[in-house]
Amino acid sequence: MSVVDFFGSNVFNVRAMRMSKHLTTCDVNALATLMKVGGKIDPALAERVANAVREWALEKGVTHYCHWFQPQTGATAEKHDAFLWFDKQGQPIERFTGPDLLQSEPDASSFPSGGMRSTFEARGYTGWDPSSPLFIVENDTGKTLYIPSVFVSYHGETLDFKTPLLRSIESLSKETTRTLALLGEKNITHTTVSVGVEQEFFVVDKKHILNRPDLMLSGRSVFGKSPAKGQELEDHYFGSIPSRVQAFLSEFEVELYKLGVPLKTRHNEVAPGQFEVAPIFESANIASDHNEVLKECFFKAWICDVIT
Numbered sequence: 001m002s003v004v005d006f007f008g009s010n011v012f013n014v015r016a017m018r019m020s021k022h023l024t025t026c027d028v029n030a031l032a033t034l035m036k037v038g039g040k041i042d043p044a045l046a047e048r049v050a051n052a053v054r055e056w057a058l059e060k061g062v063t064h065y066c067h068w069f070q071p072q073t074g075a076t077a078e079k080h081d082a083f084l085w086f087d088k089q090g091q092p093i094e095r096f097t098g099p100d101l102l103q104s105e106p107d108a109s110s111f112p113s114g115g116m117r118s119t120f121e122a123r124g125y126t127g128w129d130p131s132s133p134l135f136i137v138e139n140d141t142g143k144t145l146y147i148p149s150v151f152v153s154y155h156g157e158t159l160d161f162k163t164p165l166l167r168s169i170e171s172l173s174k175e176t177t178r179t180l181a182l183l184g185e186k187n188i189t190h191t192t193v194s195v196g197v198e199q200e201f202f203v204v205d206k207k208h209i210l211n212r213p214d215l216m217l218s219g220r221s222v223f224g225k226s227p228a229k230g231q232e233l234e235d236h237y238f239g240s241i242p243s244r245v246q247a248f249l250s251e252f253e254v255e256l257y258k259l260g261v262p263l264k265t266r267h268n269e270v271a272p273g274q275f276e277v278a279p280i281f282e283s284a285n286i287a288s289d290h291n292e293v294l295k296e297c298f299f300k301a302w303i304c305d306v307i308t
Contacts, residue, residue: 008260010060010136012053020052034130037190038170041130047098053134054083054096057145062136065096065145067104067126070161072112076292077151079106080144101147102128108151108159123154129162132289135259148289162288169193169284195287198278199294200269203245219299237270245275253277255297261290 008015017028027048034041057065066078081104085095108124132148151160158164169192176191209215214222241249249266256263262280269276279290 003257006254007257007262010138010258011260012056012134013260016056017052020056022048022052022055031130035133036131036192038131038166041102041128043098043102046102046128050096050098050101053101053145054094057096057136057143058083058094060136060143062143062145064142065100065147067106067128067149068146069106069126069149069151070292071151071159072161076296077106077111078144078146079104104149106151108153111159124151124159125154126151129166129285131166131283132286133260135293137259138255162285165285165288193284194281195284196279196281197287197291198265198276199291199298200274200276201298202271202273203248203275204273234270236268236272236274239268241266241268241275249275249277252297256294259290259293261293 014028014032017023017031018025023031027045030042030045031049033039062083064080064082066080068076068078071077081100083094083096085093087093104126106124106126107122109122111124126149129148129150134148135146137144137146148162150163150166152163153159172193173191177188180186180188180191204215212221214220253263253266262282263277264280265276265278267276268274277294279287281287282290
């Protein structure tokens with residue numbers, strides 16, 4: 001099967017929006033504008049999007065949804081909620097509304113920004129970021145709808161890493177359009193920032209991992225000594241990719257392609273056992289989210305392999 005046949009198949013992108021009976025052409029165009037230049041989300045539009053997303057997700061076997069955000073921990077966070085609800089007659093239904101899409105209220109007291117406040121005073125709110133598309137994460141036990149979100153306090157203070165990024169992109173667009181206007185380009189109203197985030201990593205045989213408590217407990221090397229040759233091992237750089245590593249990368253790429261991550265390049269890096277993957281450049285905010293998705297896929301692959 002060609003990559004283009006399944007690329008983004010687990011992403012609620014513009015193509016999926018156009019196929020939904022719940023969204024009109026005007027709705028899709030409004031969402032496309034929100035994704036590109038931002039703006040205020042109309043509650044009525046959010047309700048129609050929620051209906052479209054629910055139908056799309058349920059058709060794919062999704063049972064839960066979560067607002068996926070990036071607190072000040074260096075990792076992502078998620079709180080899963082089931083689509084399960086009850087109607088007025090007490091019968092079970094699957095519900096997902098506009099307010100469910102727009103906002104959630106995870107407890108902020110246990111994050112670095114929570115401080116010494118008690119739980120009820122350390123409220124945090126996640127809000128849907130429409131500039132980054134919703135996507136479905138699959139695993140052996142089920143499927144979950146992920147809603148990329150910002151994380152802020154009751155009074156709007158930043159509690160995450162996504163909000164400063166969005167604000168910096170907006171500020172940069174404002175200043176670049178202002179500068180371009182001074183240079184005579186007065187018809188430009190918005191500029192974008194593109195990023196291609198590469199990832200370098202080491203692939204270690206499972207039998208060696210199991211003999212290293214530091215790798216087992218922390219996922220990184222804590223003790224040991226420097227190798228006889230390290231980054232200067234030039235004969236490994238751009239060398240032939242070992243067959244076992246290539247098999248891993250091929251399987252890894254399929255999962256990321258389904259999530260819309262545009263991986264383009266893979267190759268050996270300089271150090272022994274070191275490799276790299278790199279994507280096609282895309283919008284900075286989406287590129288940042290895709291980088292987090294990529295790291296989570298690496299982590300889940302590592303956990304599953306070590307446990308099994």
